[in-house]
Amino acid sequence: MPFSSAFTLRSLRLGVIVFLLLCGCGKNQKPHLTIGSKFFTEQVILAELLAQHIEARTGVHVDRKSNLGGTLLCQKALLAGDLDLYVEYTGTALTAVLNESPSRDPHDVYNRVKQGYSQRFNLEVTEPLGFENTFAMVVRGDDAQRLHLRNTSDIVPYAPKMRAGFGYEFLERPDGFRGWSQIYGLHFSAQPSVMDLGLIYRALVDKKVDIVAGNSTDGLIETLHLVPLVDDKHYFPPYDAVPIVRRDAFAKFPQLHAALSDLANKISAEEMRHLNSEVDANQRDPAVVVRAFRASKSL
Numbered sequence: 001m002p003f004s005s006a007f008t009l010r011s012l013r014l015g016v017i018v019f020l021l022l023c024g025c026g027k028n029q030k031p032h033l034t035i036g037s038k039f040f041t042e043q044v045i046l047a048e049l050l051a052q053h054i055e056a057r058t059g060v061h062v063d064r065k066s067n068l069g070g071t072l073l074c075q076k077a078l079l080a081g082d083l084d085l086y087v088e089y090t091g092t093a094l095t096a097v098l099n100e101s102p103s104r105d106p107h108d109v110y111n112r113v114k115q116g117y118s119q120r121f122n123l124e125v126t127e128p129l130g131f132e133n134t135f136a137m138v139v140r141g142d143d144a145q146r147l148h149l150r151n152t153s154d155i156v157p158y159a160p161k162m163r164a165g166f167g168y169e170f171l172e173r174p175d176g177f178r179g180w181s182q183i184y185g186l187h188f189s190a191q192p193s194v195m196d197l198g199l200i201y202r203a204l205v206d207k208k209v210d211i212v213a214g215n216s217t218d219g220l221i222e223t224l225h226l227v228p229l230v231d232d233k234h235y236f237p238p239y240d241a242v243p244i245v246r247r248d249a250f251a252k253f254p255q256l257h258a259a260l261s262d263l264a265n266k267i268s269a270e271e272m273r274h275l276n277s278e279v280d281a282n283q284r285d286p287a288v289v290v291r292a293f294r295a296s297k298s299l
Helices: 002-027 041-058 071-080 090-097 106-121 141-147 168-172 177-184 200-205 247-252 256-262 269-280 286-296
Strands: 032-036 061-065 085-089 123-125 135-140 164-166 211-215 226-229 241-246
Touching: 032 041, 032 071, 041 061, 041 085, 041 256, 041 269, 041 286, 071 085, 071 090, 085 090, 090 106, 090 241, 106 123, 106 241, 123 247, 135 141, 135 200, 141 226, 164 168, 164 200, 200 211, 200 226, 241 247, 241 256, 247 256, 269 286
Parallel strands: 032 061, 032 085, 164 211
Antiparallel strands: 085 241, 123 241, 135 211, 135 226
């Protein structure tokens, strides 16, 4: 019986060790950050840029949660702790999240957003990435040439015969359709169609609509020979791209500050438009596009 007793004791010890190891695996998960994005190409690219750079600079693993949805959904996920950071646009943060009146001064907008997010949400607004992505009211190139359309004011006499297509968020947000159409005195042929942001340019090219609300840094605008109209009445506030970060993420990973500072003012509007075009027009993988961009910037 000595052999049997020793075997049983060894088995018991082994079982205890395995149990403790399994318990430890559940409790001691590797520290990580979670980065999210809204549901359009530029946001996916920016989330990947932040993720790649943070991993390279700090060694911290980053989970990607891209294409989550609109502004309010990402904000809710951030407050709930499901995200540690994502990129927002200052004008959107000011009007859609903080529900404050817009301003045309980019520094004023940034400072109000930084203060508001800190006081109300305990979130930190870091340094801008270097470019603005404002709303772009876009028409077909041949229409712009035929009707001499350059400014948004130029479409006023043609609006009653035009079909408009906008994303749901643009139709609902305070700096969106209502105020824009009022300040320009626009009256379209019917209520605007609610469209998926990924389909608006194709709908415009296929002549299902005549004007859409896109983004000024969209790569497909030039590729599809479309024309963004100038906001000649300066309706839209500045929309500078800025990372929004939970403060506890900085507490957990102090090196995150330096990593994000590396990206401050590193992307111009032209560069962002090129990155978007690489993904949308040239069908390249966002991760590959981001790696090439980081290499070009020695990041």
